[in-house]
Amino acid sequence: SKEEVIALRKKYLSPAMFWHFREPVMITEGKMQYLFDEKGRRYLDAFAGIVTVSVGHCHPEVVAAVDRQNSLLQHTTTIYLNNEIAEYAKELADKMPGDLKVVYFVNSGSEANDMALMLARAYTGNYDMITLRNGYHGMSPETMGLCGQHTWKQPIPQGFGVRHAMNPDPYRGPFGNDGQKYAADVADLIAGATSGQVAGFIAETIQGVGGAVQLADGYLPAVHKLVREHGGVCIADEVQTGFGRTGSAFWGFQNAGVMPDIVTMAKGIGNGLPLAAVVTTPEIAASLAKRIHFNTFGGNPVCSAGGRAVLRVIEREGIQQNAAAVGSHLLSRLRALQQKHDLIGDVRGRGLMLGLELVKDRATKAPATAELGEVFERMKDMGVLMGKGGLYGNVFRIKPPMCITRQDADFLVDVMDHAMS
Numbered sequence: 001s002k003e004e005v006i007a008l009r010k011k012y013l014s015p016a017m018f019w020h021f022r023e024p025v026m027i028t029e030g031k032m033q034y035l036f037d038e039k040g041r042r043y044l045d046a047f048a049g050i051v052t053v054s055v056g057h058c059h060p061e062v063v064a065a066v067d068r069q070n071s072l073l074q075h076t077t078t079i080y081l082n083n084e085i086a087e088y089a090k091e092l093a094d095k096m097p098g099d100l101k102v103v104y105f106v107n108s109g110s111e112a113n114d115m116a117l118m119l120a121r122a123y124t125g126n127y128d129m130i131t132l133r134n135g136y137h138g139m140s141p142e143t144m145g146l147c148g149q150h151t152w153k154q155p156i157p158q159g160f161g162v163r164h165a166m167n168p169d170p171y172r173g174p175f176g177n178d179g180q181k182y183a184a185d186v187a188d189l190i191a192g193a194t195s196g197q198v199a200g201f202i203a204e205t206i207q208g209v210g211g212a213v214q215l216a217d218g219y220l221p222a223v224h225k226l227v228r229e230h231g232g233v234c235i236a237d238e239v240q241t242g243f244g245r246t247g248s249a250f251w252g253f254q255n256a257g258v259m260p261d262i263v264t265m266a267k268g269i270g271n272g273l274p275l276a277a278v279v280t281t282p283e284i285a286a287s288l289a290k291r292i293h294f295n296t297f298g299g300n301p302v303c304s305a306g307g308r309a310v311l312r313v314i315e316r317e318g319i320q321q322n323a324a325a326v327g328s329h330l331l332s333r334l335r336a337l338q339q340k341h342d343l344i345g346d347v348r349g350r351g352l353m354l355g356l357e358l359v360k361d362r363a364t365k366a367p368a369t370a371e372l373g374e375v376f377e378r379m380k381d382m383g384v385l386m387g388k389g390g391l392y393g394n395v396f397r398i399k400p401p402m403c404i405t406r407q408d409a410d411f412l413v414d415v416m417d418h419a420m421s
């Protein structure tokens, strides 16, 4: 029973784990964009296991690919050859623009960003990293240091050589949507707080955990130029924004018109399988050529087979196009809702990576954190599971599996309207 699960969890699982909702939801089954609890009650999943279930819960093609590989060979090691990891690397590299052609598979976003940091430092010979105040990049000691938000900090040594730049947040930042002005802060930071030469810059192209913040216009091109002028490489954290989620592009950085040197990806890559990757140029990858770096599970046959199926499904089912179409319908309906409810301060995002910032007062923008909590609970009671985040916990994050339909989007907005009323 649910009560027994709660008791087991409290006794045997780390208290560092937390749950959403006053009374936790128990999920026992998932089917495409829907989740089912222990009583068989259906929910529309608007958070996709934290932006991870990209093509749908238990998508039949992913399940079949995993089942097939699972009974053929579950695991081997990269010290032997296996076709799955090799073919998968090629298929993933084919999805990358420019010179981004060398893949290294790991198991999580944190590991991917650890690897990216190591590559940036090994390749440039520099140490200092620039990142953003609202950024989220992982929970390993190294990547925790990249996170700017206090919520994610533990009392451990972290963040050596990491400088957090002002968040280029068009809604809350002092310079509105003027990316050049926020970029000037990075120039100051490099001049005043680093050796003058940096290893690199890492950012999400739309911040996820930090509250669906779309970086101000022109920010990324300006910062990439600056960072390269100071010897650094540019890393795009595509853990949430990749695989077509923004609708308008397969990778989030393509929306910003930049070409990163290193791209990290996780979550949606495996539709829920523990899989992640770093993709970089042959030149940067070569900086590790004479050093051994090893990962036991990275790109194991089962996850590779699943990841390959995800790529096929995205292509064949027009998943990115669906994210664009349903996402823009959702965005326009949410904007209409903003006219009705003063609580909604800002509506933003692209494709199926949307955010809604709730404020007590549109003039002061005081975060409506408690109000969000109430709407969140009521939406759950009416069958919609939402995500939340942002520095003040006052941003709804809407990132459903990308197979969601227009009818689902209408249901979500109707439920939100009702809950807010």
Ligand code: PMP
Pocket: 050, 107, 108, 109, 110, 111, 113, 136, 137, 138, 139, 204, 208, 209, 237, 238, 239, 240, 266, 267
């Ligand atoms: N980068 C981003 C943008 C993320 O959202 C996350 C996870 N929320 C990570 C990295 C870390 O991924 P993981 O939890 O798989 O280590």
